[in-house]
Amino acid sequence: MNKSDKISGAEAVIRCLIEEDVNLIYGYPGGAIMPIYDELYKFQDKLNHVLTRHEQGATHAAQGYARVSGKVGVVTATSGPGATNLVTGIADAQIDSTPMVCITGQVASHLLGSDAFQETDIIGISTPVTKWNCQITKAVDIPKIIAKAFYIAKSGRPGPVLIDITKDAQFEMMNFKYEKCKSIRSYKPMPDYSLKDINSAVSLINSAKKPLIVWGQGVILGNAENEFKEFIEKTGIPAAWTILGLSALPTEHPLNVGMVGMHGNYGPNVLTNQCDLLIAIGMRFDDRVTGNLETYAKQAKIIHLEIDPAEVNKNVDVDIAVLGNVKKTLPLITKNVTKNSHKDWLSKFQSYYKVEYEKVIKDDIHPSKHGLTMGEVVREINEASNGNAIIVTDVGQHQMVACRYASFKQSKSNVTSGGLGTMGFALPAALGAKMGAPKREVVAIIGDGGYQMTIQELGTIFQTGSAVKIVVLNNEYLGMVRQWQQMFFEKRYASTEMINPDFVAIAKGYYIDAKKVDKRKELKSSVKKMLNSKKPYFLEVKVEKEANVFPMIPSGASVSDVRLE
Amino acid sequence: MSKNINTYTISIYTENNIGLLNRISAIFLKRHINIESLTTSPSEIDNIFRFVIVVSISEQNIKRIIKQIEKQIEVIAAFFHTDKETIYLETALYKVKSKSLFDEKHIQKIIKESQANIVTVSPNYFVIEKTGWRNETEKLYHSLEPYGLLQFVRSGRISVSKEPMNISNILGLNTDK
Ligand SMILES: Cc1ncc(C[n+]2csc(CCOP(=O)(O)OP(=O)(O)O)c2C)c(N)n1
Numbered sequence: 001m002n003k004s005d006k007i008s009g010a011e012a013v014i015r016c017l018i019e020e021d022v023n024l025i026y027g028y029p030g031g032a033i034m035p036i037y038d039e040l041y042k043f044q045d046k047l048n049h050v051l052t053r054h055e056q057g058a059t060h061a062a063q064g065y066a067r068v069s070g071k072v073g074v075v076t077a078t079s080g081p082g083a084t085n086l087v088t089g090i091a092d093a094q095i096d097s098t099p100m101v102c103i104t105g106q107v108a109s110h111l112l113g114s115d116a117f118q119e120t121d122i123i124g125i126s127t128p129v130t131k132w133n134c135q136i137t138k139a140v141d142i143p144k145i146i147a148k149a150f151y152i153a154k155s156g157r158p159g160p161v162l163i164d165i166t167k168d169a170q171f172e173m174m175n176f177k178y179e180k181c182k183s184i185r186s187y188k189p190m191p192d193y194s195l196k197d198i199n200s201a202v203s204l205i206n207s208a209k210k211p212l213i214v215w216g217q218g219v220i221l222g223n224a225e226n227e228f229k230e231f232i233e234k235t236g237i238p239a240a241w242t243i244l245g246l247s248a249l250p251t252e253h254p255l256n257v258g259m260v261g262m263h264g265n266y267g268p269n270v271l272t273n274q275c276d277l278l279i280a281i282g283m284r285f286d287d288r289v290t291g292n293l294e295t296y297a298k299q300a301k302i303i304h305l306e307i308d309p310a311e312v313n314k315n316v317d318v319d320i321a322v323l324g325n326v327k328k329t330l331p332l333i334t335k336n337v338t339k340n341s342h343k344d345w346l347s348k349f350q351s352y353y354k355v356e357y358e359k360v361i362k363d364d365i366h367p368s369k370h371g372l373t374m375g376e377v378v379r380e381i382n383e384a385s386n387g388n389a390i391i392v393t394d395v396g397q398h399q400m401v402a403c404r405y406a407s408f409k410q411s412k413s414n415v416t417s418g419g420l421g422t423m424g425f426a427l428p429a430a431l432g433a434k435m436g437a438p439k440r441e442v443v444a445i446i447g448d449g450g451y452q453m454t455i456q457e458l459g460t461i462f463q464t465g466s467a468v469k470i471v472v473l474n475n476e477y478l479g480m481v482r483q484w485q486q487m488f489f490e491k492r493y494a495s496t497e498m499i500n501p502d503f504v505a506i507a508k509g510y511y512i513d514a515k516k517v518d519k520r521k522e523l524k525s526s527v528k529k530m531l532n533s534k535k536p537y538f539l540e541v542k543v544e545k546e547a548n549v550f551p552m553i554p555s556g557a558s559v560s561d562v563r564l565e
Numbered sequence: 566m567s568k569n570i571n572t573y574t575i576s577i578y579t580e581n582n583i584g585l586l587n588r589i590s591a592i593f594l595k596r597h598i599n600i601e602s603l604t605t606s607p608s609e610i611d612n613i614f615r616f617v618i619v620v621s622i623s624e625q626n627i628k629r630i631i632k633q634i635e636k637q638i639e640v641i642a643a644f645f646h647t648d649k650e651t652i653y654l655e656t657a658l659y660k661v662k663s664k665s666l667f668d669e670k671h672i673q674k675i676i677k678e679s680q681a682n683i684v685t686v687s688p689n690y691f692v693i694e695k696t697g698w699r700n701e702t703e704k705l706y707h708s709l710e711p712y713g714l715l716q717f718v719r720s721g722r723i724s725v726s727k728e729p730m731n732i733s734n735i736l737g738l739n740t741d742k
């Protein structure tokens with residue numbers, strides 16, 4: 001390479017992204033990242049940059065994109081406030097294991113530590129919420145570090161990585177050469193499993209009379225949906241999901257017994273404390289799943305199939321841990337287990353379901369009362385989309401209702417903020433999901449509270465023309481908090497009631513077709529009309545103000561003390 | 566959880582990286598665990614660094630913490646040991662007025678008996694060094710205190726394990742005999 005072949009650090013960043021097959025970035029420009037944006041301008045035929053209306057929106061859009069496509073979401077932002085605005089999305093991606101690479105601009109290296117304009121220690125700030133982060137002050141380091149960033153973000157248990165590049169490094173000239181990162185000596189993304197553990201798991205499974213599977217996102221992240229299905233079909237074991245595991249197995253599968261956890265189904269929660277073997281697959285025993293740990297599945301032997309060794313024995317002590325990607329380990333178990341069915345045991349789940357249906361579900365999805373319910377809206381969406389839509393949810397009552405009642409036929413169809421519970425997630429995440437799976441119908445189901453946290457992303461949806469379908473379930477409350485106030489704080493509704501704006505007018509202000517429904521007889525046709533639209537569409541549904549989500553395990557209670565009312 | 570709190574020495578082998586100290590201390594911060602001492606230095610292997618951290622926690626917690634530390638990308642391996650399983654020392658420096666060295670005969674006896682060394686003597690002050698266990702450096706502190714300590718400083722713990730850590734095997738370096 002002679003001198004004239006040199007390129008700037010900023011151009012190197014873009015070339016690295018292209019080498020990593022990135023064709024879509026979400027971001028927001030500013031002073032410290034302008035050299036990179038200048039290169040984005042030059043490379044716009046290869047790299048589509050989507051300008052969100054807030055950096056937090058960029059992170060959630062990248063997350064939605066990553067969750068449905070399995071690819072790494074990429075975000076760019078400027079230093080200072082641009083970088084700090086990323087933090088919520090990064091923390092969300094960390095706790096929900098979403099592969100993401102964030103690139104931030106930084107003040108020039110000679111100014112580091114001088115409290116220069118828009119200088120902020122984003123490395124220090126992001127350290128506890130990133131899988132890895134690194135600051136670059138010399139252009140020559142760019143290819144190596146970006147290669148490492150992508151490798152770390154997507155390998156093993158995925159997660160977010162932040163790369164902070166000083167402005168002088170973006171201007172500096174360098175010789176470009178790119179090599180993908182294939183290993184890092186101090187990092188072992190895939191832990192070893194032992195055949196001994198596989199065999200012990202097999203014999204526990206063979207001898208179990210009342211086994212229960214609880215699966216999580218590990219099945220989806222490992223692309224192990226088929227291996228998982230083969231395993232449960234051979235063993236005949238009832239299988240329940242955590243909120244992030246949702247859609248890995250079709251809703252209608254006879255062994256799918258529903259959701260575990262705080263607002264999960266009656267049967268799997270109660271029977272967690274009756275099973276003789278609990279098989280946890282790619283999940284991490286979050287407290288929203290386990291309730292009180294002192295009384296969680298104490299009678300059962302526990303097998304944990306898990307890629308992250310730090311999750312083993314973290315919350316629940318297990319009898320056998322099978323480390324590694326479940327795509328590899330599950331077939332080894334399936335091969336050696338005896339074919340079985342657990343008809344009587346499975347029928348227990350069905351009888352609990354009947355109780356739950358009579359006491360809760362029927363009135364949720366086929367209400368006889370006057371007001372519209374969140375459950376019936378979800379049922380209408382199921383029917384009109386034939387269960388083929390990607391459902392993106394925000395955080396609150398509508399999230400629990402949507403995840404409980406949405407029906408799915410294929411995997412990677414549920415996008416929600418699970419571990420962090422980030423209000424404001426859904427609208428930008430739905431945009432990302434639509435761009436990650438453009439052929440699929442994407443329906444965002446959002447509460448009136450969370451919607452207003454990132455409502456400005458309507459601008460991005462309009463500008464990109466992404467045909468996202470937005471449903472706001474308007475109860476004029478921060479509903480989930482209000483429910484807790486009703487149940488545990490004697491109805492002292494402290495700051496949970498909202499006087500809302502004219503949501504339809506706002507959507508129309510962004511040139512998005514919009515409609516409001518407050519009568520049952522208009523619901524079905526309105527949902528149909530929304531789904532038939534080829535453009536973005538906004539539907540506000542006025543639902544009952546003070547409805548509650550059940551079943552519910554009050555926090556600190558045992559899973560078997562799940563309440564139906 | 567106050568069950569079975571023990572003192573553990575954590576030894577961490579790492580790549581050399583600017584942000585790593587922050588990353589490791591954040592693991593303790595997040596769990597509200599007090600770090601009693603922390604030292605970092607080059608290790609026996611080129612370009613590989615070693616952290617030695619002392620904490621008092623339960624066995625269950627130390628195991629979880631070790632896994633969280635090992636999860637960090639640039640950590641090669643982390644180990645934990647009880648006091649019985651390690652050889653460990655700390656070094657303390659005591660700065661005392663020179664006047665007392667000449668006026669108080671007793672001080673010389675203290676230094677001798679505690680097997681401390683005089684590192685430096687100047688007209689105004691002199692400096693004593695003592696390497697040993699915490700109770701030894703502390704004992705010397707209390708003995709010298711009446712004579713007026715101008716300054717006192719104690720290092721973090723340094724420690725080697727009795728059993729091999731096999732770090733070169735982990736790295737595939739094969740330098741361990
Ligand atoms: C950023 C953020 N702030 C606060 C909360 C706490 N929180 C959880 S659910 C909820 C209410 C959500 O209200 P809304 O979006 O209207 O949904 P609903 O529960 O009414 O369906 C709140 C405030 C949160 N999860 N995220």
Ligand SMILES: [Mg+2]
Binds near residue numbers: 448475479
């Ligand atoms: Mg609401």
